Amino acid sequence: KAGVTQTPRYLIKTRGQQVTLSCSPISGHRSVSWYQQTPGQGLQFLFEYFSETQRNKGNFPGRFSGRQFSNSRSEMNVSTLELGDSALYLCASSLGLKATTEAFFGQGTRLTVV
Amino acid sequence: AQSVTQLDSQVPVFEEAPVELRCNYSSSVSVYLFWYVQYPNQGLQLLLKYLSGSTLVKGINGFEAEFNKSQTSFHLRKPSVHISDTAEYFCAVSNAGGTSYGKLTFGQGTILTVHP
Numbered sequence: 001k002a003g004v005t006q007t008p009r010y011l012i013k014t015r016g017q018q019v020t021l022s023c024s025p026i027s028g029h030r031s032v033s034w035y036q037q038t039p040g041q042g043l044q045f046l047f048e049y050f051s052e053t054q055r056n057k058g059n060f061p062g063r064f065s066g067r068q069f070s071n072s073r074s075e076m077n078v079s080t081l082e083l084g085d086s087a088l089y090l091c092a093s094s095l096g097l098k099a100t101t102e103a104f105f106g107q108g109t110r111l112t113v114v
Numbered sequence: 115a116q117s118v119t120q121l122d123s124q125v126p127v128f129e130e131a132p133v134e135l136r137c138n139y140s141s142s143v144s145v146y147l148f149w150y151v152q153y154p155n156q157g158l159q160l161l162l163k164y165l166s167g168s169t170l171v172k173g174i175n176g177f178e179a180e181f182n183k184s185q186t187s188f189h190l191r192k193p194s195v196h197i198s199d200t201a202e203y204f205c206a207v208s209n210a211g212g213t214s215y216g217k218l219t220f221g222q223g224t225i226l227t228v229h230p
Contacts, residue, residue: 048217098213099213107157
């Protein structure tokens with residue numbers, strides 16, 4: 001059974017640009033969550049999508065957005081990149097129950113903003 | 115709101131020694147509890163979880179954790195560590211009462227370094 005796949009693994013972007021990251025969940029999982037990991041702030045929840053609908057959102061500016069497709073694959077987009085957006089972005093897939101009982105993570109996308 | 119505190123940012127230990135990584139949480143509602151491990155340049159791998167039932171939970175790679183509701187703790191233990199256990203460990207919680215909708219709240223992480 002394939003795990004959670006995130007592409008690309010590494011990205012280098014310039015300030016002011018935008019970026020799109022992709023996440024394919026485990027087959028049968030309908031929920032995808034996104035997290036930002038930085039040395040200073042640790043792991044922070046961005047948002048969660050289930051059946052193409054955003055059900056939960058963390059405390060991030062509107063420059064961070066996402067979407068989910070009918071096959072449960074998800075993308076997140078960051079517009080007008082800032083140096084502080086440099087981070088490891090992780091997605092997690094789960095069954096999508098109201099309470100999270102298990103989440104499987106991808107290997108992450110390392111974004112560097114220069 | 116929920117919060118998780120991992121009491122040690124770094125834990126050095128010698129190979130074959132026992133180790134305990136400490137985690138305390140704060141929540142006004144019931145929680146589910148998790149420990150994840152992260153190796154360099156990798157994602158998070160689930161070690162174990164507590165949902166209900168026995169407060170002693172066994173996970174992969176010989177790790178176990180004990181849920182203590184009165185002390186709001188969920189400490190991770192291993193009786194004998196290996197060099198390969200060197201990694202960063204994260205404690206996390208989710209809202210068991212519903213509506214957490216994919217959200218895990220993480221501690222700041224504990225870097226475990228196993229020396230030969």
